[in-house]
Amino acid sequence: MNRIKCIVSYDGSKFHGFQVQNQFRTVQGEIQKAIKNICKDESIVIHASGRTDAKVHGRRQVFHFDTLREMPEKQWKRAINHFLPNDIYIIDSFLVDENFHSRYSATKKEYHYMLSMNDYSPFETNYIYQYGKELDIEAMRNAAKIFIGEHDFASFCAVDQYGNTIRTLYQIEIENNQGIVTFKLVGNGFRRYMVRHLVGGLIQVGSHRITKEFLEELIESKGQKKCLFKAKPQGLYLHEVFYK
Template identity: 35%
Template sequence: MVKPPPVSRWKCVVAYDGGPFNGWQSQEGGNTIQDLIEKQLKRIFDRQIRIEGSGRTDSGVHAHAQVFHFDAAWTHGPEKLRKALHTGLPRSIRLKSIRRVRADFHARFDAKGKIYRYHLNLGEADPFEVNYCWSLNRELDWPAVQAAAKIMRGKHDFWAFSGENDRTYETTVRHLRRLDVKRAGRRVTFTFEADGFLYKMVRSLTGALVNVGLGKLTPAEVADLLKSRRRIPTVVTAPPQGLFMVRVIY
C-alpha cells in the first residue's frame, strides 16, 4: 500500500491589483482574491482547501505583499506549486513566494504588524496612475498635515477613525508606530505601520489628514477625536484605489 504524502502548511505572499475585485475576503458572488485562489487550489488538489489571510483588504485596495497560508500534500516543490496556481489565476494576481512553514504558523495570528501606503496626487493624475492614487487636484497646508500626523502617531484609541464593522471589537486601541508623510512634486505618500489596523482605519486617517490640509479640520480637533471616541463628518474615508498593503511583519 502506497503511503500518502504528508500534509504541509504553506506560507504564500501574493501581490494583486485590487481594482477588478470585491476585496480579499470570500463572499457571495465569488469575485474576491480569496475565492479565486481557493478555486484554483481546488482544481490542483481536487478538494476544497480553505486559505487563511493575514487580514482583509476592501474592494479596490491593492497589495504588494498580502500573506496567507493553507494546508495541503504536495511533493513537487514550491516553485511548481506557484506555477500551478498561476495557471488558473488572472495576471492581476501573482504569487511572489511560496514556502513550507511550521505546522502551527498562522498568517493572521502570528503577524506582529502591517505596513500600508497611501498614494495621493495633488494635481490631475495621468491615465496610467489614476487607478492607483487619489487624484485630489488641490493644494494642501503642508505644516498642518505634518502637525496632525505627529498627533496620530503612537498608541491611541482609534475608534473615531474606524469603520462601522469594527465598533464591536474588544479593543480599538492600536499602536501606530510610524506615519511618514513624503512629498515629491505633486505626489504625496502616506506610510502607516502599526501592530494592527481597524476596518478602514488607514483610509480614515488619510481622509482626516487631507481635510486638515484643506482647512476643514484642525490638528487640535484630531487630538480631541482620539480622546473623545466620536466620529465626525470631516473624518472622511479616502477612496480605495490609492491604498496598498506593503508588508506583513512577523
C-alpha cells in the same frame, strides 16, 4: 499535512475585496479556484493576514493554507500562478511549520496611501487618488504625530465594528514626490477603514479645513465623535506584513 505560506500581489481594481463572496469576483475566491486545480481532491481554504476592501490593492499580502499535496516549496508559486488571472500574482511561496498563522503570527503591518496633487491622469485613476489640488504637507506631517503610539482608534474605525479598537501606530511618514503624496503607516494592526479615516483626517488638515487640535479631539473622544472623512479605496495598498 503541509502548511504553505504565500506572498501575493494583486491589483484590487476589479475585485469586490479580498474575502470570498458568492457571485462576486474576490481575491480569495480566485486564489482558491487556482489552488483547486492543483489540489483536486481537497477542499482548500486560504487564510490571509487580513481582508482588504473592494478596490484596495495588495503589494505583499500574506496567506497560508494546509494541503496533503507534496511539492518543493518554490513549485507552489509557479503552479498557483499558472492558474491565476493576470491581476493576481504569487511573489513567493514557503513551506512553514504548523505554528505559523498568516493573521495571528503577524506582528506589524505597513499600509501605503497614494494621492496625486497634479492634474487628473486616466492612467492613475485606479491606483492613486486623484485629489488634484495642493495640500499643506508640513501641516499633515505635524498632525500625523498625534496618531503615533497606543490609542483607542474607535473614532477612526468602521461604525459597525465592535470589540477592541486599541492599536499602536509606530510610524506615519508622508512623502511628496513631484506632486504624488505617499502616506506610509506602520502599526501592530489596523481595523476596518482605519487607514482611510486616518488619511482622510490628515487630508482635511492638509487642505486647512480642520486643525490638528480637532483631530486630537476626535481621537480623545474614543468613538464619541466619529471621523467623517474617509479617503477613497483606490489609493490604498497593503504594502507589507511583518512576522517575527
